[in-house]
């Protein structure tokens with residue numbers, strides 16, 4: 027038996043009833059509960075992993091709120107969440123050649139690749155029967171693991187921030203950049219203006235763009251996150267100065283500021299991730315031939331836009347979803363070299379995971395929340411676990 031967090035339909039309904047159906051009042055720490063799980067025996071091609079640390083992921087917030095879809099209901103009434111982890115291999119089944127007990131690994135959450143490698147489903151979310159890693163131990167296929175780059179210069183906690191967010195950012199960047207280059211060659215324009223809204227994925231996206239020499243802008247409400255990115259050479263924009271784009275005038279004022287910051291040109295590439303009011307601001311900020319890309323719909327699932335205006339401006343909208351498995355491995359090679367995540371100042375204990383998720387929901391964290399699952403860390407990682 028292993029302790030593992032779960033989200034049930036009953037817990038969602040009970041919390042919804044408590045707040046009279048007002049989702050803005052939901053306390054997600056009342057929905058995510060510590061549970062127990064019987065692990066299956068380790069089969070052919072499988073690995074048993076002791077989870078060392080995990081990061082708080084926004085899809086867990088969506089699962090607890092049941093705001094985008096009620097994934098616990100769709101999965102039969104209960105899910106075990108958590109699709110990003112660092113772990114230690116403790117047992118390998120027959121046919122596993124890639125890993126041995128004692129190896130430190132990270133997970134990816136591409137639950138079912140389509141014929142070109144893109145995820146049809148996400149592990150511990152919509153992949154049927156998938157069990158997540160907000161747990162002390164897990165049994166997974168060896169194809170789901172990647173060796174952890176322990177010598178990349180990041181701490182264990184920073185490494186734990188990346189298995190879901192870095193591949194997402196890597197995919198968003200390679201897609202958006204590739205699409206832009208179909209329209210405007212490097213020969214004509216070497217240095218692009220790149221804007222990212224929001225949180226963890228966007229900051230990694232901007233780190234990629236910055237590393238490749240582009241001008242980068244981070245638009246968020248958090249002074250700590252803006253300061254962390256400014257120290258890396260990424261220009262901050264305070265989103266609250268534009269009232270989070272509540273009105274058309276706010277969007278106009280933001281667009282004017284973007285024009286000022288980019289010498290009248292606008293943003294060649296915009297990473298949205300939130301949609302809702304952010305989408306209109308991203309479209310208004312776009313340069314001609316611009317690309318607006320997103321893997322997220324945190325504020326709204328639907329978008330509406332002026333198709334004629336987008337055509338005249340040669341604007342491209344692109345939608346992505348996590349990464350291929352090859353892409354996850356490529357993204358991992360950039361840990362520390364390019365990806366240097368900002369993490370929240372508190373490293374939460376396993377028992378405090380519901381509070382970590384509630385604080386993520388309340389938007390009061392100063393970076394990506396990390397939860398230490400294992401009390402005892404293996405010798406191999408102690409030096410990088412301050």
Ligand SMILES: NC(=O)c1ccc[n+]([C@@H]2O[C@H](COP(=O)([O-])OP(=O)(O)OC[C@H]3O[C@@H](n4cnc5c(N)ncnc54)[C@H](OP(=O)(O)O)[C@@H]3O)[C@@H](O)[C@H]2O)c1
Nearest residue numbers: 084085194224225226227246247248270321322324347348
């Ligand atoms: N499909 C995929 O493959 C995939 C992968 C990863 C994530 N996602 C989704 O993408 C979204 C973002 O993920 P993430 O990991 O980057 O999240 P995150 O690190 O938790 O960041 C979310 C941040 O967005 C910021 N934000 C900026 N503008 C905002 C606004 N107008 N309203 C509210 N918040 C705003 C907030 O910070 P400030 O208050 O400081 O602005 C908040 O901390 C989530 O919905 C997540 O589920 C999808």
